[in-house]
Amino acid sequence: MIKDLPENNVTDIAVAVALEGETAERKIWHVYLINQKKENIENVLITSKGYGEKDGEQVKTSTLRHMFTEVAAGTFKQIEMIDEQTFGLNNEYWVSYYIGKQIYDKKFIFLPESIIDANFIKLPVVNKPGVMIG
Template sequence: MIKDLPPNVVKDIAVAVALEGENPESKIWYVYLINLKNVPLENVLVTSKGYGEKDGELVKTSILRHSFPLVEANSYKLIEPIDEQTFGLNNEYWLSYYIGREIFDKKFIFLPESIVDDNFIKLPIVNKPGVMIL
């Protein structure tokens, strides 16, 4: 039962959308998992999907699944490239991982139009401009 699971709280873990580069036609964006902890994450699973309304119609993207056996302490992993055409949708990343024998999970959602220059910071560890959710 869900009530029997320990309330493991996800801290010091972020998902970020980073601007990798740009040319006259478009910008190149990547999504990263950032481990700000001093311990590694094991058996990491991330699912991603986009959903919302565009031009008055409901839109859903494919669900993508990513796994990483290990994300070292104070490091990051590239999850996937992201197309800026999806920035008008909710972009959801559901993360699950283990630390030792304990499991943790958290949902990170970039709301429509939240990935904009006004929200940019210098992403820790990745050292690129982008938007981050802790």
């Protein structure tokens, strides 16, 4: 059955973790969905979760679900805030969306310790420093 489904490759869609600002006590981070396509995407469903090993024990965060009716071409949407304490885990964002009647989906995973200054770029569209998977 799965072999009968069309292979819809996800391109020009990215998930990014951006540094929003910092106070004396902490840094503030947000996760964004970036639509670099020349067309809108619709009925966007995103699940997010963290998992991995911390202090020698397996750890899993809650699974969160986010829904956007539409993400216009060349724009972005804030998915959620993210706590720096989860950067030592795998942070997974599974994105599904429609273009017309075609469904697309892709899993974006920020590996442990990948959200670091050395990996920062200026995020397209969002125009903030951060790490992006596209």
